[in-house]
């Protein structure tokens with residue numbers, strides 16, 4: 502079975518509340534552990550950027566649930582590739598909240614100087630997530 506890495510971007514919808522992040526992470530960590538999906542979620546209070554890694558079928562199943570979730574919208578795949586090994590093996594879903602450091606990092610990956618994941622190439626989104634990973638304990 503092929504391992505894949507899927508990266509998508511989305512925008513928090515108007516029904517999204519800030520404490521939804523806790524609920525999302527709790528559910529994600531239970532479901533992802535069952536599906537052996539790992540990854541990282543970055544949220545800057547407007548955009549989500551998430552990476553999902555695992556067996557193709559499990560990642561696709563997870564993404565299908567996520568894409569239907571009305572707490573976010575404009576869910577757009579930036580990259581989906583076969584991989585040899587996981588880059589985020591330690592997290593059933595690592596979380597990177599916004600900080601001054603993540604703001605600067607995210608902006609540095611965007612030509613306009615303003616973080617906009619929809620304007621990013623998949624490879625660049627992946628590199629940003631790898632840098633953001635350094636902000637999460639247990640990397």
Ligand SMILES: Cc1cc2nc3c(=O)[nH]c(=O)nc-3n(C[C@H](O)[C@H](O)[C@H](O)COP(=O)(O)O)c2cc1C
Nearest residue numbers: 525528529532533549563566567568570572573594
């Ligand atoms: C930004 C965002 C990221 C999410 N990430 C995951 C995830 O990694 N794994 C997961 O099982 N659910 C994730 N969810 C929650 C799913 O959308 C969904 O609520 C959950 O999988 C339960 O599925 P169901 O409501 O179709 O039963 C995420 C939701 C949002 C809004």
